[in-house]
Amino acid sequence: MPVNSADTAWMLISTAMVLLMTPALAFFYGGLVRRKNFLSTIMMSFACLGLIGVLWVVYGYTLAFGKDIGGVIGGFNFFGLINVGQTPSAVYAPTVPHMLFMAYQGMFAIITVALITGAVVERIKFSALMLFSVLWFTLVYTPVAHWVWGAGGWLAKLGALDFAGGTVVHIAAGVSALSLALLLGPRRSFLQKDSMEPGNIPMVALGAGILWFGWFGFNGGSALSSGGLASNAFVATQISAASAALTWMIISWIYRRPSLLGVVTGAVAGLVAITPAAGYIQPIMAIPIGIGVSLLCYFMMILRPKTGIDESLDVWAVHGMGGTWGAIATGLFCSVAVNPAGKNGLFYGNPIQLVWQLVGIATVWVFAFGMTWLIGKFVDKVIGLRVSPEEESVGLDISQHGERAYGGQLR
């Protein structure tokens, strides 16, 4: 098919918007840590922009979207972008240049790896994080992306729906975050119950605001075209984010005070939950999805520290659990009236869809948790995962990067 320039216009900007989400995430995470780790936390996301950005074009795209090998992984036909040209691919996004589809998918790979870093801030060795990222990207992200989105991927064939990355991005990142955090152990200050309040809440809000904006490209762009479906995904995204933000605000009001952190965390949770569903459901159904995700994630976030697990920025509670709820909700609310390429869900008379969703969820939970554990163990053996206690107490900005956020030598 020839390139459709309207679809391409929307995919161009969507791709740029998803790129912007990684710096936004850097600030969202960066504001949540203590000042002495502000730069190092930002750095974790920015390093992914470089590292995963390069790996994706070299071999990531072909592993995820290359010619299917047994439903499990892609072949090497797109290695180094061979055969990825200005004309559309035969199988993916038939109206936009193949290379643009490739770049769009690359932005997802980058942010997925960056998401995990929220679990390990304030104590991981930067070199270990880089090695981990390469391995995780190669051994977890590319196969999972292939299973769900690759032509011939086994989960796709099974019928599990994931519009924009509820399983591939959010569950995979959230569960891996949990696994890696368990391996790494809690921060010393977490153990000693030192005060660890967020260092810069305005930056968290800034990051959240830009994430919200970028997510329209993330979900709306996953229609891979401009028009009704993109609009449907876009509107559902907006409604879920608003509903979840409002819900979280109310819950936090009941238990404590209506906090800005609550509103922005709620918004992000709402965005996560709608991700797998956005292009398959009626937009108004995003209200129950958004309310549900805030209820679920709020209590997960309250619960988590009580278990003694220092999954520091709650990637698991928000992305892992939020993505899980979203994938389930997709199986409840999806409807072919919205998207003929989709399926009907439980509430539209097709209960089996929920089963496929659960299979998809379970697969990614198990695979991501296990593989992350193995990769983490390996990295720990080879170069060690954690910084020294002294480096941790000084902060990673200085100890890992030799920099300070403000004014150089002083704080």
Added chain:
Amino acid sequence: MPVNSADTAWMLISTAMVLLMTPALAFFYGGLVRRKNFLSTIMMSFACLGLIGVLWVVYGYTLAFGKDIGGVIGGFNFFGLINVGQTPSAVYAPTVPHMLFMAYQGMFAIITVALITGAVVERIKFSALMLFSVLWFTLVYTPVAHWVWGAGGWLAKLGALDFAGGTVVHIAAGVSALSLALLLGPRRSFLQKDSMEPGNIPMVALGAGILWFGWFGFNGGSALSSGGLASNAFVATQISAASAALTWMIISWIYRRPSLLGVVTGAVAGLVAITPAAGYIQPIMAIPIGIGVSLLCYFMMILRPKTGIDESLDVWAVHGMGGTWGAIATGLFCSVAVNPAGKNGLFYGNPIQLVWQLVGIATVWVFAFGMTWLIGKFVDKVIGLRVSPEEESVGLDISQHGERAYGGQLR
């Protein structure tokens, strides 16, 4: 009509850009207050994203754009987004999905309510603000939007032009800000002439920069299509913003020093003034419009504190007066050569258009001022508008939200 995917691409991104304006406003306002109220000011805008975001899809859209009832308000035919699907509406934006038009309009509703908060920072009770917002949105925003933009709205039928919200958004917000500020009374520090310099000017500039970007979606998107008209509105927006920024810089230079605050305030004033006119005038006419608005608003901002009125962040001076000037300028410079769906203005031989503009302005001034006063009085009776003196002196971040901007417990 079928969906046009190019128009839809532009409306998708425009909608996202207008969404981004509310976080941008949060930072623009947040940087202007003292640090102890930084989060609470940001929160006011973020809360609107959740609150108004939900109300809009539930009943706001149908009140504003539902089937006309006597020119005054919309019916309930779009309640809960029934009949708002992926195909275009019969009457609005005939080439883009109806639900996208709905979402686009929703972003305007959100930011309009957020704009008002600039008047009440540093002293309003958060619960009162939330209650006020619900009532104001319902009783002021939706009817005014219906009058001006709804099919069958009486101001639209009369012939008053408002391309992108000069009256609906800026005059309504600016005048309501004044009304509410009068009701609420000045901040204690304002009365005691304590020093109240802006807490974080870089964040003001950041907000302004993103607002400028988003405004292209606000005005350019109001063409509801991609092409010549959108470009006209876009270019006029750019020229007005630049002219007003430059003018304000020069005025502030004459009286004091060329200040960054001056440049960014000027830019925002220029963006406000061009809003009603952007799609009806020759872009080059944005130069006089931009120069005029900075002259007007600068002196209004100098004048305002002398009256003893603490309309804290000058929403009235910039949005109220800037929007008024813009609506008048529309009546002067509009031309059917630019937009066949528009009118000719005074300078194009049609003086009556100026009258319609003045009727529109006067209507919104009176209605918004009066209704806001009533709503404010009501809220004050029911739950009280102001925080206690102690809470005010501690700052709203702690007293209303239990949070601090930086580092938790310390400042």
Added chain:
Amino acid sequence: MPVNSADTAWMLISTAMVLLMTPALAFFYGGLVRRKNFLSTIMMSFACLGLIGVLWVVYGYTLAFGKDIGGVIGGFNFFGLINVGQTPSAVYAPTVPHMLFMAYQGMFAIITVALITGAVVERIKFSALMLFSVLWFTLVYTPVAHWVWGAGGWLAKLGALDFAGGTVVHIAAGVSALSLALLLGPRRSFLQKDSMEPGNIPMVALGAGILWFGWFGFNGGSALSSGGLASNAFVATQISAASAALTWMIISWIYRRPSLLGVVTGAVAGLVAITPAAGYIQPIMAIPIGIGVSLLCYFMMILRPKTGIDESLDVWAVHGMGGTWGAIATGLFCSVAVNPAGKNGLFYGNPIQLVWQLVGIATVWVFAFGMTWLIGKFVDKVIGLRVSPEEESVGLDISQHGERAYGGQLR
């Protein structure tokens, strides 16, 4: 030709994205200086938004893109935007409204002037900078833009390729920065070897993140249409930025520590280098281009201070040298298979193209350096370039703008 609404949609958003780059640059630069000059550095870019924004529509566009006069400059046929309407121009961007093409080009003019300010921060008089900017814009930017991009411009006719501004924007700005910095002399603290660490690295990263996003509009939009070519430029941009960011991180790791400043500087260098090449090369070739630019610029940045030259924020090292490398690389890697409107380069059997590239580079180096020197000398004579030593030590925020970044009276 009629307006193509898909191309227009992409150009609308691209124009907005390039506008956003100037505030982004303000923060990128602002974070690099000491706190007492934070606002003044931001102000330098924001003032360009107003000043150059107005001059461009009044006479800049016509000088650069008006009817050619001897290959050297444009005529006055577009003065004050006469003849610049909603229909496409006969010669430029045949599918988008002429006024949109005009606005798009205007954003380039604004940021080019803003780029230079990095060389003179912390010591230039604001009035001198404004006068310099008017003259430089008029006497350097508009002719160079005409030579390279104007219909009939002599460098274009010669065959020098510059897709999105490697010579016009980056070499011109970088070389002028060097020239002006030499004229202005080093900062007093530079001479006294006082510590001058960056005041706010997170803001540098924020600026870089937004610049990366905006650059997709800068390079992708330079296709002046949506589709394969825009996608090619977009993807090449992404790959170069990622490759250069990764490379710089590794180099900085070898010599010191992997620093966030290194990653973001690398990303910007990668974006600079790909600018002239993006629409002429295979995207995968952006890997060697990105690696090359980081190697080159890193050592230039190490070298520069040793020469005793205080070209403060390394505009020359990054934009001047990066743009030069990019223009050379264009002559190496360009291929008509990618863009039929382009040329083949050295590696595709056409060595002469490299000569044309070198002619373009040399011309702009000599012209920009010399003219900047003359303009700088003139401004120095008329009103003096530098602030007084006392003003420099107090900082420009207070001395030039009467403002402080945080909290008014206190730091």
Added chain:
Amino acid sequence: MKKIEAIIREEKLDHVKRSLEDLGYFGMTITEVSGRGKQKGIALKWGGKENRVDFLPKLKVEVVVMDDDLPPALNAIIKSARTGEIGDGKIFVTSIEDAIRIRTGDNGNSAV
């Protein structure tokens, strides 16, 4: 010489500054601090129960004066910083053994 260390409300800096100026005391050093007094900060009601916010932002104003100037300077600060409400702050006085002006190297009273 004595050093006056006054912990005041942020909003009162201008008033304090002006009242010291009026008496001819120009030199001072300001630090941003956080503090709490006997009241343990401020009580706010959240979610049914009372919470205490301790550590409210304050400014520390340090003024070094000659011994004779102590009483009037103290008076000026007390008057201009007072609102009469909890949180007005504290003043501590210490003895300074020597003062030196870096620019000239002068020390003793002439340096203050």
Added chain:
Amino acid sequence: MKKIEAIIREEKLDHVKRSLEDLGYFGMTITEVSGRGKQKGIALKWGGKENRVDFLPKLKVEVVVMDDDLPPALNAIIKSARTGEIGDGKIFVTSIEDAIRIRTGDNGNSAV
């Protein structure tokens, strides 16, 4: 009256605060500072050679107490701020000549 100036680790503020509260000392003033001690900061290896990062962020806690309260207050701080590792901080004690409560104008011991 004595002024205790304790330079502590940022993370220890909560502990120090609570241990002082337990003894009934509520008043205190906190400042963000940067410091280094005898060890010249912290040694980190970069690019083959050792680099020293001096000036690590600390908090300065100032507590003014009556003379008799000095030993228990000091003890409380020492215990709650100690980790046993380098960088735990220092305490300096100075004499305060007078203390004044701005709100009331009271001075002397009753003002502390």
Added chain:
Amino acid sequence: MKKIEAIIREEKLDHVKRSLEDLGYFGMTITEVSGRGKQKGIALKWGGKENRVDFLPKLKVEVVVMDDDLPPALNAIIKSARTGEIGDGKIFVTSIEDAIRIRTGDNGNSAV
């Protein structure tokens, strides 16, 4: 023991630090402050009339030394912080009654 409190220009920190190091004084605490001296800040001309900008950013360097070390330490600071222009800063010296190293609990001179 004596406490040296030097209010210096921000840019001079490195110089001061190094000159103290050379004499073997490593311990110090730095605070960001704002200050003004006898000159009432700095005069700038705006809109025809003169305006004064008071409160310029400075750094406060605190060094506690044993009594004998006071003169050399003061000298080192004065030399390294001086530019000879207005705004070079001030030094105040106070007496410290006791010093304690939190890590070990040691007090007195050995703790400095």
